[in-house]
Amino acid sequence: MSVIEFPQIIERGCGLDVHQQTVVATIRGTDIDTETQTYGTFTSDLEKLTCWLQNNGVTHIAMESTGVYWKPVYAVLEPFFEILVVNARHIKNVPGHKTDKKDSEWIAKLLLSGLLKGSFVPDQATRELRVLYRHKKKLIQSRTAEKNRLQNILEDANIKLGSVLCDVFGKKGMAIIQQLAEGENDPIILSNLAKGSLTRKKDQLQLALYGKFTSHHRFMLQLILQTINYINEVIDKVEKQIDMYLMQVNKEVTLLQTIPGVSKNIASGILSEIGTDMGKFTSHKHLASWTGICPGNNESAGKMKSSRITHANKYLKTTLTEGAWAVSRTKDNHLSYQYHALATRRGAKKAAIAIGHKLLTAAYHVLRDKTDYQEPMVSEDIMLKRKEITVERLQKRLDKLKTSASNC
Known part of the structure; x- marks a missing residue:
């Protein structure tokens, strides 16, 4: 079997096979000879790796985006080398005996031949903002899950608050839920908390608040409300930190x-x-x-498949x-x-x-x-054509409804 050879573009580079506890590094240059070393992933080990790469004249590094393990390696090496973080699917080796050493050699070979395309890695400030924003989304999801649990507790107690209120977790709804959690379960007293347009539904509200509310339900409401309040506090802290980053942009x-x-x-x-x-x-x-x-x-054989x-x-x-x-x-x-x-x-x-x-x-x-968004220029003829299409579509729908009504 012939060995695959590619034209060399980079003079001296390194391929890294990154794992949780080890980093296998292979240096390859203009000569065919390669040199491979294995290092730990402690910061002191990564600093030794940096010195070894610098002493051997390495200018470019490529590594797979393996989970989160590539991030600390990238942070230590970033100031000294040009680094490509590559999608693992793009650098699969030919079938054979797979080892960490062979993987790092293959990555180094592809790097020197210019066959690797690095993934987008934003600057440090953007990476930190990204972590904050994603954490905020996770917190909002957790809060939503807690709200769903709270509604399940109310349904279990046959409290049909959602049947009367559009938003159970609005100001009016939360006032009633808070009173339930504090021990008040008299429908008449709870319905007196209604304000504004909700007062017109006081009779329905009393029916909805009459249920089998036990001490267990009260305990669960208190627990879930504490969790929601805590998540709200954390979200406020995260939003303030996000605002600090947004001030820079x-x-x-x-x-x-x-x-x-x-x-x-x-x-x-x-x-x-x-x-x-x-x-x-x-x-x-x-x-x-x-x-x-x-x-x-x-597309394959002239046929379009799923896109x-x-x-x-x-x-x-x-x-x-x-x-x-x-x-x-x-x-x-x-x-x-x-x-x-x-x-x-x-x-x-x-x-x-x-x-x-x-x-x-x-x-x-x-x-x-660095300019404001500009609304696309649409001519009067196009606007008129759009209105005609809308009128035609609605007329067809009206005719269809009339036909179905006459057949009933």
Whole structure:
């Protein structure tokens, strides 16, 4: 079997096979000979690795993005070398006897031949903002889970508060829940807490609050409320810390908020994932592909197979989808029109993904050019055509409803 040889582009580089407790490093240069060393992952061991690489004239390093284990290695080596963090799927070795040494040699060989494409690794400030924003989302998910548990406790006690109130966890609902947790379970007394428009539903509220509320239910309510309050306090601390980072990129946050549907929270989510330097991405298409919010290409023998979006960056994708839902509630802008046009033909969920893609494209150009979002220029003829299409669609729907009504 012939050995695969590639033209060499980098003069001297190193391939790292990173694990939880060890790092296997292979140095390869213009000569065929290689040198491999194994180091621990303690900071002192990584500093020894840095000295060894510097003494051997290494300029470039490549390693797999193995879980979270690559991050401390990257942090120690980043100031001294040009590092490529590569997707493990892109550097699979040929089948054979797999060892850590052979893996590091293969990575070094691909690195020197210029066949590796590094993943996007933002600067330190953006990485820290990313951790905070993702932690905040996890906390919100935990709070939502606790709220669901609280509603289950109320249902178990046959307290039908959700049947009367639109938002059980609004100000009115929480006042009633707090009184329940403190030991008050008289429906008449609890219904007197109703204010505003809820007073018109006092009779329904009394019926909803009459249940089998035991000491066990009271204990669980107290426990869950304490948990929710604690999570709220932690979220407040995280948000204050996020605001400190956003002060450094206040201009970019303001620019992003000129895009319809993009609030301060969504802007912080976008910046925490892609940063402010759009030079890291060759185009907006590259950014959309990296995010996993655009259709892929999967063609074989002239036939198109599934081209669904990939998992990719789920945090940024959900943030953009939130922005798309916000756009759907706005009026008199191009994105809102596109959302409703797509939702009519393809459904709300697919329309949300498509608008999320457009929001990301707009964010790319806003951050790259450092300019406000500009609404696309639409001629009067196009606007008139849109209105005619809408009228035609609604007329067809009306005719269909009339036909079905006459057949009944």
